[in-house]
Amino acid sequence: MKKIHLFSLILVILLLSACQSSEQLKPIKEETIDFDINTAIEMVEKKEKMIIDLALREKVSKLEYKELEKSFTEEFGGHAKEILSILFIHNLDSDPESDMYVQQNTLYPTLFHEGITITNAVVYKSYFENEFFNQTRLSIEEKYVGDDEKLKDWKREYIFTPNKNGEWELNGFSGVMNFLGEDYNMNYLELKR
Template identity: 95%
Template sequence: MKKSYLFLLILVILFLSACQSSEQLKPIKEETIDFNINTAIEMVEKKEKMIIDLALREKVSKLEYKELEKSFTEEFGVHAKDILSILFIHNMDSDPESDMYVQQNTLYPTVFHKGITITNAVIYKSYFENEFFNQTRLSIEEKYVGDDEKLKDWKREYIFTPKKNGEWELNGFSGVMNFLGEDYNMNYLELKR
């Protein structure tokens, strides 16, 4: 009986301490700062230029793929493998030294496609009592503003965090990354001139 009371007491203490810690994690101040939209466009264009250049190809050699892995890792960090997995057909039965084929039935919307535009760029800052928890992130939102019903309401958000040198590092995405299927390809939307 004493063990069950002791267990219950420990459980109550843990519950109360968890409630207290969630109160401590509420920011004491939050700030929203408009980010230069032209700089945001340049940041996204740099990343998406790599994607569109690759997606418009039919295949790459194994050596080219290794180089692509390096350059995509420099630009996309830990998300490089995710992007490459969207763009390539991974055939487990093929010869390891054979060419890698680019996925033809996918649309990865980019700012280089008509109807795709950067609509918002904002820095969010949260300040906490304990400075260790302070956060800064840059959100760049990209949307489809055209008339195609299949792409209506499409949007993607790039989330960046500051590096120590003052530059921004890609931290993640939200929204729909790509469209897959027989109806889609990288020319589904016309490219801007």
């Protein structure tokens, strides 16, 4: 019985201290800095080139898949498995050594497709009294600007943060990653020439 009371007391203290600390974590200064749009395009193209090259294939061998996992992990970090799961059919009943088939009924819009463009690239900086909490992130927004009604409001945001060397590293995404279904494939939108 004492353990329950002790646990409850600790829980209440943690909740109260969390409420109090959120009051203190307001930035003392915030900055928004335009990021070079051409550099942003290069950063996104490098990632999406890997995706489009893979998505236009029918299948890959198990060995090729292992190599893809490595190269995607280098480029996408912790998001590599998420991207690969979008692009491949995962058949649990298949032989573990059999080829991996690329998902044909998916559209992962890329800058290499007509109507897809980078519309915004901005660095956001937040400064706090305690420098430990300072944050810097780069937001690159990609949108569909064409006439297709199904894609009319589509957009995706790539979020980057600086690593220890000061280089931009992919930290996450927001928006719609891909479209799945019989109506979609990687050629749903024409590729740019």
